[in-house]
Amino acid sequence: MRFFVVVLWLFSAPSFAADPLSSWTDGDAKRSIVSFVRSATTPGGQAFVEPADRVAVFDYDGTLAVEAPVYGQVAFCAWRLERLPPAPRAEALLRKVRALAAERLYELSDEDTVELWALGLAGPSAEQVQGDARIWLQDELHPRFGEPRTKLVYQPMLELIRWLKSRGFKVFMVTGSTVDFARAISEDLGVPRENVIGSSLRRRWSDERPSEVARESEFEGLTDKDRKVLEIDRRIGRRPLMAFGNSDGDLAMLAYATAGPRPGFGALVRHDDGLREYEYDRGSPVGALARGLELAPARGWKVISMKSDWKRLFRP
Amino acid sequence: MRFFVVVLWLFSAPSFAADPLSSWTDGDAKRSIVSFVRSATTPGGQAFVEPADRVAVFDYDGTLAVEAPVYGQVAFCAWRLERLPPAPRAEALLRKVRALAAERLYELSDEDTVELWALGLAGPSAEQVQGDARIWLQDELHPRFGEPRTKLVYQPMLELIRWLKSRGFKVFMVTGSTVDFARAISEDLGVPRENVIGSSLRRRWSDERPSEVARESEFEGLTDKDRKVLEIDRRIGRRPLMAFGNSDGDLAMLAYATAGPRPGFGALVRHDDGLREYEYDRGSPVGALARGLELAPARGWKVISMKSDWKRLFRP
Numbered sequence: 001m002r003f004f005v006v007v008l009w010l011f012s013a014p015s016f017a018a019d020p021l022s023s024w025t026d027g028d029a030k031r032s033i034v035s036f037v038r039s040a041t042t043p044g045g046q047a048f049v050e051p052a053d054r055v056a057v058f059d060y061d062g063t064l065a066v067e068a069p070v071y072g073q074v075a076f077c078a079w080r081l082e083r084l085p086p087a088p089r090a091e092a093l094l095r096k097v098r099a100l101a102a103e104r105l106y107e108l109s110d111e112d113t114v115e116l117w118a119l120g121l122a123g124p125s126a127e128q129v130q131g132d133a134r135i136w137l138q139d140e141l142h143p144r145f146g147e148p149r150t151k152l153v154y155q156p157m158l159e160l161i162r163w164l165k166s167r168g169f170k171v172f173m174v175t176g177s178t179v180d181f182a183r184a185i186s187e188d189l190g191v192p193r194e195n196v197i198g199s200s201l202r203r204r205w206s207d208e209r210p211s212e213v214a215r216e217s218e219f220e221g222l223t224d225k226d227r228k229v230l231e232i233d234r235r236i237g238r239r240p241l242m243a244f245g246n247s248d249g250d251l252a253m254l255a256y257a258t259a260g261p262r263p264g265f266g267a268l269v270r271h272d273d274g275l276r277e278y279e280y281d282r283g284s285p286v287g288a289l290a291r292g293l294e295l296a297p298a299r300g301w302k303v304i305s306m307k308s309d310w311k312r313l314f315r316p
Numbered sequence: 317m318r319f320f321v322v323v324l325w326l327f328s329a330p331s332f333a334a335d336p337l338s339s340w341t342d343g344d345a346k347r348s349i350v351s352f353v354r355s356a357t358t359p360g361g362q363a364f365v366e367p368a369d370r371v372a373v374f375d376y377d378g379t380l381a382v383e384a385p386v387y388g389q390v391a392f393c394a395w396r397l398e399r400l401p402p403a404p405r406a407e408a409l410l411r412k413v414r415a416l417a418a419e420r421l422y423e424l425s426d427e428d429t430v431e432l433w434a435l436g437l438a439g440p441s442a443e444q445v446q447g448d449a450r451i452w453l454q455d456e457l458h459p460r461f462g463e464p465r466t467k468l469v470y471q472p473m474l475e476l477i478r479w480l481k482s483r484g485f486k487v488f489m490v491t492g493s494t495v496d497f498a499r500a501i502s503e504d505l506g507v508p509r510e511n512v513i514g515s516s517l518r519r520r521w522s523d524e525r526p527s528e529v530a531r532e533s534e535f536e537g538l539t540d541k542d543r544k545v546l547e548i549d550r551r552i553g554r555r556p557l558m559a560f561g562n563s564d565g566d567l568a569m570l571a572y573a574t575a576g577p578r579p580g581f582g583a584l585v586r587h588d589d590g591l592r593e594y595e596y597d598r599g600s601p602v603g604a605l606a607r608g609l610e611l612a613p614a615r616g617w618k619v620i621s622m623k624s625d626w627k628r629l630f631r632p
Contacts, residue, residue, distance in 0.1 A: 052508065126549060170510065183553050192368065193553040194486065195510075203546040207568065210575035213549040230519040233442060233529040235551065237499050237509040252523065259526035 020163040023156040023312040029267065029304045033160065036265045040241060041167045047263060051168040055240045057232060057253060058157070060175035060182055060198075062246040063269050064189055066152040067286045068278045069103035069143065073177040074113060076136045077120025078105055083132075089217070090119050103143045106285035118219045121178055121201055125212035133184035147314075153189060154269075155315045157244070161190040164242070172197060172240075174232060174253060176224040180215065197231050199223045228253045241265065247287035254292075254301055266301040268292050273307040336479040339472040339628040345583065345620045349476065352581045356557060357483045363579060367484040371556045373548060373569060374473070376491035376498055376514075378562040379585050380505055382468040383602045384594045385419035385459065389493040390429060392452045393436025394421055399448075405533070406435050419459045422601035434535045437494055437517055441528035449500035463630075469505060470585075471631045473560075477506040480558070488513055488556075490548060490569060492540040496531065513547050515539045544569045557581065563603035570608075570617055582617040584608045589623040 024030040039047035040054065061067035078097045081090055093115055100107055108116065123129040137149045145152060161171050172195045175182050179198040186196045202218040223231050229252045232240060243250070243257035246269040254266035268289060270281045281289045296303050306313065340346040355363035356370065377383035394413045397406055409431055416423055424432065439445040453465045461468060477487050488511040491498050495514040502512045518534040539547050545568045548556060559566070559573035562585040570582035584605060586597045597605050612619050622629065 052503070055510075126553065179550065179553060187368070194371075194551065196553065200550055203549060205542050205545045205549075205568065205572065207571050210568075210571040211555075211577070213545060213572075226521045229521045229529060233519060233521075234495065234516055235510065237442065237495060237512065239527075252521065255523050255526040256521065256529075261527070 020166070021156065021159050023159055023310060025309055025311055027305075027309050029302050029309040032302050033265070033267070036242070036263075037164065037167055049241060049262070053238060053241060054164075054167070054169040055172065055236055055238050056161075056164050056169045056242040057172045057174045057197075057236075057240045057244070057257070058161070058191075059228075059245040059247070059250045059253070060173050060177060062271065062287050063244055063250070064153055064157050064173070065149065065185075066142065066145070066277065067246075068271075068280065068284065069286070070105045071177065071286060072137075072149055073121075073181045074105050074108075074116065075102060075140070076133055076181060077116045078102065079136055079140060080132055081116065081120045084119075087119070093119065114219050117178065117199075118201060118217045121180055122215045122217040124214050126180060126183075126215075127212075129180045129215060130184045133181050137185055150185065150188060151314060153185075153315050154310070155312050156310045157269075158189060158315055160244075165190060169242075171195060172232075172236060174198070174223070174228050176222050176249065197223065197228075197235050224249045226252045229256045232256070239264070243267075244269070245292075246271065247289055248291045249287075251292055251295065255299070258299060258301065266299065267304050268296060268301060269304045270306060272305055273310075273313070275307075276313050277306055336482070337472065337475050339475055339626060341625055341627055343621075343625050345618050345625040348618050349581070349583070352558070352579075353480065353483055365557055365578070369554060369557060370480075370483070370485040371488065371552055371554050372477075372480050372485045372558040373488045373490045373513075373552075373556045373560070373573070374477070374507075375544075375561040375563070375566045375569070376489050376493060378587065378603050379560055379566070380469055380473050380489070381465065381501075382458065382461070382593065383562075384587075384596065384600065385602070386421045387493065387602060388453075388465055389437075389497045390421050390424075390432065391418060391456070392449055392497060393432045394418065395452055395456060396448055397432065397436045400435075403435070409435065430535050433494065433515075434517060434533045437496055438531045438533040440530050442496060442499075442531075443528075445496045445531060446500045449497050453501055466501065466504060467630060469501075469631055470626070471628050472626045473585075474505060474631055476560075481506065485558075487511060488548075488552060490514070490539070490544050492538050492565065513539065513544075513551050540565045542568045545572045548572070555580070559583075560585070561608075562587065563605055564607045565603075567608055567611065571615070574615060574617065582615065583620055584612060584617060585620045586622060588621055589626075589629070591623075592629050593622055 039045055040049040061071050142152055164171055171191055173186055173191045175198040177198050178200055179196050182196045182198050183193045199222050200220050201215040202220055204214045204216055239260045240257040242265040243254045244267050258264040258266045271278050272281045355361055356365040374380055377387050458468055480487055487507055489502055489507045491514040493514055494516055495512050498512045498514050499509045515538050516536050517531040518536055520530045520532055555576045556573040558581040559570045560583050574580040574582045587594050588597045
C-alpha cells in the first residue's frame with residue numbers, strides 16, 4: 001500500500017466563491033437554468049442525469065453573438081469575395097454586393113445569398129478559409145458598435161457555457177452558418193471545433209494533394225429548423241438535455257430537446273433591447289421569434305429577455 | 317486565503333505500475349506507438365502537440381473488432397429483417413438472404429447489400445434501432461468462435477484507446493457502417509457516441525412526433541476511402557494526429573493524417589493470424605490490404621501484425 005500526504009493551498013480565486021452566472025439578473029430565466037442544472041448534476045436526486053447524457057446545444061447567430069444587421073457569415077463572405085482573385089462566376093454577384101451597403105446585405109435574394117456563401121467560403125483548405133475568417137472576426141469593425149465581432153458575443157452565454165462544462169456538460173454549437181466560419185470563433189467561446197455542427201460546402205480530397213481538404217463552390221444545404229434536429233441526431237446521437245436558440249429556426253431543436261421521456265430544458269433569447277443591442281423579437285431580416293413567443297408558454301420554454309435578464313451584454 | 321490538508325491513501329492498484337499496452341508484444345509496432353505518443357504528449361519537447369489537436373481515428377470493422385466472415389452490420393441487418401413486420405419491398409431480398417448461410421452473406425451484390433442496410437436499419441427512432449443492435453451484439457454467437465460480438469473485439473486496441481484517452485487524446489471511430497449500428501457498441505469500446513462518424517440512413521423529424529427521429533429506408537452513401545477524409549474534416553475539423561485502419565478503404569484516412577506539416581502516425585492492422593483469427597491480409601470478401609502493404613514502407617505507416625504484435629487477441 002502506498003501512502004501520500006498531499007498539502008494543497010487553495011487560493012481563494014474569485015471563481016471559487018463568485019456566482020458563475022454573475023452577468024445574469026436574479027430573475028426567472030437565471031433561476032430556472034440554475035435549478036435545472038443543479039437537479040441534473042446532483043447525484044442521488046430524481047432528476048440526476050449521467051454525465052454522458054449531459055448535452056447542451058446552442059445556436060450561434062443571435063444566441064451567442066450579435067447577428068444584426070446581417071449574419072456574420074454573410075458579411076464575411078462579401079468581405080472575402082472582394083479579396084479573392086477575380087472569377088467570372090463572381091462578377092454579377094459582386095456588382096449586387098457592392099450596390100448594397102454592408103448593413104443592407106440582407107436584401108440579397110436567398111439564391112444570391114447561397115451563391116455568396118458558395119463563392120465566399122470556397123478554398124483549397126480549411127486552414128485558408130478559417131484563417132481568413134479569423135482575420136475578419138478580429139479586424140472588421142461592426143457598423144454600429146465599432147468593435148470586432150469577437151467582442152460582440154454575449155457575456156451571460158459565455159458564463160453559461162463555462163458553467164455547464166464545469167458541471168460535466170458537453171456543449172455543442174448548432175448553426176446555419178458553415179462549420180468553417182463557425183469554427184473560426186467557436187473555441188474562443190468555449191466550444192471545441194469538433195462540437196460545431198453546421199452547414200457546409202462540398203468537399204474534395206485526393207491522394208495527389210493528401211494534406212488538404214478543398215472546399216468547392218457548392219453549398220450543400222442549410223442546417224436550420226428540422227435539419228438542426230436531423231444533424232444533432234446524426235452527429236451527437238443523443239437527445240440534448242438543454243437547447244438554446246433565438247429564432248423560429250431554432251424551435252425544432254427546442255421541441256426535440258424537451259419532448260423526450262426525460263425532462264429537457266429549452267430557452268429562447270429575446271432581442272428586446274434596442275438601447276444596448278437591437279429590438280427585433282417580433283421579426284426582422286435576421287430573425288423572427290413570433291412563433292417561438294407564442295409556443296413558449298405551452299411548451300415550457302423559457303424566454304430570456306436581453307433587456308431584463310442580462311446585466312451585461314458583451315464580453316469585457 | 318483558504319487552507320486545506322488533504323490526506324490521500326492511494327492503494328497500489330495494478331493499473332498504476334502496469335504496462336498500459338500489456339497485450340502487445342515488445343516489437344516495432346508497440347515501440348513506435350509508445351514513442352510517438354510520448355513525444356506528442358510530453359510538454360517542452362519538439363514534437364509536443366496541444367491537447368486540442370490530439371485526435372486519433374480508428375476504423376471499426378477489422379480494426380477494433382472481428383469483421384469476418386461478414387461485417388457485423390450485414391449480419392445484423394439480415395437478422396433484424398427476419399424479425400421486422402413483413403414488407404413487400406423486403407420479400408425478394410429476404411429470399412436471397414435465406415438462400416445464403418449467414419457466413420456467406422458477402423455473396424450478396426453491392427446493390428442488395430445497400431438495400432439490406434436500408435431495410436434492416438430503418439425504424440421510428442434511434443432507440444429502437446440501437447436497442448435491437450445491442451440485443452444482436454450480445455446474443456448472437458459468431459459462427460466460428462461461438463462468442464457474442466461484444467467479446468470479439470481486440471484487447472490490444474482497447475488498451476490503446478484507453479491509454480490514448482489517458483494521454484489527453486480524443487478518440488473517434490470512423491466507419492463505413494452506419495452510426496446507429498456503430499453507436500450500439502462504441503461506448504463499450506471507450507468511444508463516446510458523439511465521436512462515431514459513419515454512414516447513415518436518411519432521417520425524418522416533425523413537430524407532430526417531436527421526441528423521435530425516424531430512419532427511412534434510404535441509404536445515404538458509404539463513408540469509405542476518401543469519404544472518410546471528407547467526413548473527418550466536416551465533423552472534427554482537424555487533421556487527425558493518429559489513424560488506425562486495416563484495409564485499403566482506410567488508406568485515404570492514413571494518408572491525410574500523415575501528410576500534414578506536423579508529423580502524424582498511421583498504422584494498419586494485418587490479419588495474418590489464421591490460427592487465432594483469420595488470414596486474409598492480401599484480400600478477402602471483407603477486406604484487402606494489398607495496396608496498403610505496398611504503400612506502407614514509403615509512407616512510413618506501421619503494419620501491426622496480429623500474429624506477432626498481439627499477445628492476446630480478444631478481450632477477456
